[in-house]
Amino acid sequence: MLYDEMGAKISIGVESETDEQQLRATLAKAANDHQNDAGRDYLIADHLWVEAYLLRGEKQSTVSAGRLARYIPEILMQRMKIQPHRKRISSS
Numbered sequence: 001m002l003y004d005e006m007g008a009k010i011s012i013g014v015e016s017e018t019d020e021q022q023l024r025a026t027l028a029k030a031a032n033d034h035q036n037d038a039g040r041d042y043l044i045a046d047h048l049w050v051e052a053y054l055l056r057g058e059k060q061s062t063v064s065a066g067r068l069a070r071y072i073p074e075i076l077m078q079r080m081k082i083q084p085h086r087k088r089i090s091s092s
Contacts, residue, residue: 002053002060008045010034013055014065027052027068035070046072 003011012030014023030050034040040048048070054061 004034006037006039007041008047009049009051011051011053011064013060014052016054016056016061018054018065023052023066024068027066031068031070035072048072 001010002013003009010030012026014026018026027050030052031048034050035048050068050070051064052066054065
């Protein structure tokens with residue numbers, strides 16, 4: 001885990017030799033492992049974003065190697081006692 005403030009975005013590190021299939025599996029596993037964290041804040045977003053960065057030793061890529069967006073259904077939000085974000089449309 002490179003970055004996680006328990007919001008709607010997580011940054012993870014993957015080895016630079018990771019192939020596309022491994023990258024996809026790693027992104028999905030990170031989303032599975034962390035989407036239901038009790039402290040996660042979904043107040044302004046209904047998706048969990050997981051971004052992967054390549055690592056070589058202590059160096060991290062500046063551009064993400066891959067990104068996954070996981071929709072968090074309202075039923076899950078209700079279970080976690082979170083109100084889903086609704087866009088307001090003003091009528092003029």
